[in-house]
Amino acid sequence: MIAYIKGQLAFILDESIIVDVGGIGYEIVCPNPFIYQNSLQKELFIFTYHHVREDNQTLYGFKDEEEKYLFTKLISVSGIGPRSAVAILGNADVNEFITAIEQEDEKYLTKFPGVGKKTARQIILDLKGKLTAVFSMEETTTTVSPTSSAHISEAKEALKALGYTDKEINHVMSQLKKENITETDELIRKALALFVKN
Known part of the structure; x- marks a missing residue:
């Protein structure tokens, strides 16, 4: 598993970035590639999730551990694949998203790409009560x-x-x-x- 990548940000594409590490370019799919605009041609550190299938290997990138953690929880939900999870993260405010899950706000959840009523209900069933403790813990312990x-x-x-x-x-x-x-x-x-x- 590739947990993170550190290298020079070479290119920013519509859905991904290319990070040069020792002359090798790693393509990393991100929720919002253009948030790294100020790091172009500079050294970049990005958290990654290495998704492996029989016919494909894809690196997904995140700005912090919080975003990566939410991604891993989303892809554990039946009906949500990595691409759908990235699309959700690219359009969601993390706190609002978690609040919607806790309040069982299906209407809010269905506004995201690829999330219908059935998937929204599954998100609530699978993730309600499993995110708030972790995220509040991170907020209180992160003092650096x-x-x-x-x-x-x-x-x-x-x-x-x-x-x-x-x-x-x-x-x-x-x-x-x-x-x-x-x-x-x-x-x-x-x-x-x-x-x-x-």
Whole structure:
């Protein structure tokens, strides 16, 4: 699974962006490709979901972990594929969307591409009560500046490669976020020190 990509943003297309990583161009389908306009020809960090089928492999990209998480929940709903989920994210305000699910507002949900009454009802059945706790938790624990979120994700992936579990990593990261560290190497060093201490 490709969790994220960091490289130079080479092109912006109607439905995707091309990120150059070491001379290889990765096409990444995004809900709103043009939000990256200011990053053209600059280094870009983007969260990704690697969707694999027998006849196709597609990378989907997201501006933050919150958007990626909602995408993974949407594609778990019967009747919603990755393309439909991306179309929903491209037209939805996350907070409004979750509120509509919690309030069982089918009319709001059916305004999105590919979502009829049956699919709207399925979204409510499958996701009601499963999103609010996660998103409120993220809002209260995220105390670092936006520029450091990429470093945190890089550090998490490095620690996973070293064999630490998500639970262990999230525990130490919640402590390190308070220190507002913005360098990946420093985050990893301090995390390893906390693992030894704990």
